[in-house]
Amino acid sequence: MKGHTEFQYATMMASQAIREKILKMMLTSHADRKFVVPLRFWGLKGERTTTLRYCEGCLAEWIENQQVPYWRIDHQLAGVYCCVKHACILKSVSKVRSRCYFDQTILRLINDSDERVIKKIVSSGKKAIEDIAKRSAHQQTGGGIGKSTNVYRDMFKEAGFVRAGSQIKHLAVISAWSNYFGQEYCHLTNMTAGRISKLLDRLSEISERFECSHPFMFIAGESFLAHHLESSGAYLPRIGCRALAFAAGREVVAPVLAAFSCNGALHRSADVLEFVQSQGDRWKLVCTCGVSYGMRKAARIDATQFVPVSYEARYRKQFRALIANGVNASCAARELRLAINTANRWAYRERVGDIEALSEREVRKLRSTWRQLVKNAPPERRITGATEANPAVFKELLKNDWDWFCAFNRSQRSPSRTKGLVRLKEPTADQILEAWRGLKSADPPIMVSRSAILERSGFPRIFNRKRPFEAILAELVERRPAYLERVISWLANLASGQRQVDYDEAIQNAGLRRSSFSKEQRERIREIELMSSVEGCSDRECELRADHFI
Structure with missing residues (x-):
């Protein structure tokens, strides 16, 4: 079940x-x-x-x-x-x-x-x-x-x-x-x-x-x-796909694995290689010693395609120990069989070389200054704005407080600057249609103008009329004659509801005056008022009003 x-x-x-x-x-x-x-x-x-x-x-x-x-x-x-x-x-x-x-x-x-x-x-x-x-x-x-x-x-x-x-x-x-x-x-x-x-x-x-x-x-x-x-x-595991393609690929690589062995400097006899498939058409071998080997899927696969792409805690710990003992980054890279770029990056993060570590009090002061800079920066470019405001603080924290600096910047990163996320600069078609429906059903009526639709969509300050959504707006925008007719229909509905209505106030609530209407439209409004007053009067009053019209 x-x-x-x-x-x-x-x-x-x-x-x-x-x-x-x-x-x-x-x-x-x-x-x-x-x-x-x-x-x-x-x-x-x-x-x-x-x-x-x-x-x-x-x-x-x-x-x-x-x-x-x-x-x-x-x-x-x-x-x-x-x-x-x-x-x-x-x-x-x-x-x-x-x-x-x-x-x-x-x-x-x-x-x-x-x-x-x-x-x-x-x-x-x-x-x-x-x-x-x-x-x-x-x-x-x-x-x-x-x-x-x-x-x-x-x-x-x-x-x-x-x-x-x-x-x-x-x-x-x-x-x-x-x-x-x-x-x-x-x-x-x-x-x-x-x-x-x-x-x-x-x-x-x-x-x-x-x-x-x-x-x-x-x-x-x-x-x-x-x-x-x-x-x-951030890291989140992807939902795996148990497809036949993965199983078939694993069968293809299996013979190669038998002839391949991890060449990590800290590899032990008890460590084993595990085969995984990463994003897209990439394959990866992960050794429990901490070395991950990347390989691109190809028609012909051989062991020479495996290249180290990352190193885990065992290598980082040994690298720190070598640096603490006075070994420079190049020698540590040769001893641990690391790429020189990886070693330099780790050394930079460990604040080695000529970088003089700041005191804890100075670091706290830099953190406080950076927080204030990010807070005062524009919301759409917080980190960039803070860096431009004070590059010196940025460089000092980058050198002396790498872990906190990266974690804080990631938490304060503007959504508009995130990979794959595009800042909303104009309304979508759904937002425009939703705003149009809301304006059409409003009571009292509201004229469905371009500015009214944009304001209801949350974009009141768009002045450029060459945007892609302008074609949708052109079809939905209500012309003034049509709006005047809609207001007259609304007044007729009020009259049919047998309610006591102040029509001057109702017209004013719709953003208009009697003079806004044509002569023929004003006559129709007066007829609606008379009909409303006739429906609300007694039988004797109705007879007198009827005699008056005759």
Whole structure:
């Protein structure tokens, strides 16, 4: 039940007690077949792709191996538009399911006219979609209970999306979210600005967990935060892909490993080599002595392609000991078989050579000065601005307090300067549409002008009219004659509500005066006032008013 159904995925955000209760009810036969908690894992509210999805690579493999094709559960999960095994975009069936067949098999429904779920995709967007597929499949096969809201809040804070008052920066998150997933994927999954903002509002609440909420937005949030935490220099393990390509690559490299041995200076007989696959098409060998060897995947693999890329604690500790004993960086590099650049970098961090260490009091004073410089720097370029303001403090801390300096700068790094994160300089299409809907439904009416839309979107100071979003604004901006007609319709609705209305005050609340209307429009407003007064008067008064009009 847990490994071959959607149970683990659907109950990701449920507590352990609710999970056990649902599992017990699923295993028990009930006449009414009703659950205490409604589960919505097949359909995500607002998702544009509602038909069954399949992978051409999986289908070709099944046919080649003479296996009966079937619908993969992980391909039907919300927002999963990529095959984890083949890393290709899924296709959605265009053929309408027939009620004549109980078993809607793949071969019965697929057609040459089936199209890929996502038609246009860039490399950065594909990585995000692949990560969503991996995380969803991992959750469906063996995932446990999802993270609590406190963990999500800490991740947002570490990624630089939280203000000093512990408030999440909605605008920055929405912009970075859209840039990470891409407009088409956000459109297909209905990840609008309002929906993202609603998720952030829920994460800002005190509650620890939301009972059986749909897991898609939380999985997307984990992928988004993992990407930005990795970009800002933090370490987060990636969700592994148990694909056949990895197993096949491992078989190719296995003969080479038998002939390869670690040549680290501190390698011991008990140390062993472990084979791992890193990002993209790169392979890596990690020795327990602390040396990691990188290798690029190629058609022909041999031992000469292994190159040391990093050294761990054992080598760093021995390097420190050699430096403390008076050995210079070059000699220490030869003894430990390190690259000279690595040795120089370590020596620089250890404050060796001609650098004279400052006293603890002086370091504390430099720290305080740097904190104040960063605080006074522009928010969009904190570290750069502080460096330009006082380069001397920057250099002294870099030489004398490397660890604290790097950790502090990473925590204060501006989101706009983070790799992969683009500062929001203009509203997105979703933000513009959301602002337009809000202005259209406002009571009293507000004219849907360019400045009103931008101000409601949070961008009141954009004066350049050559931006890409201006084409959308041109279609949505309301002309003055149309706005005057909308105000007259609003006044008529007020009159039909049989309320006592001060029409002069109502017109003023709409930002207009009677003189703003044409002569014909003013006549219509007077008729609306008379109709309102007739509806609100007694029968005798109505007869007198009718005689007056006659």
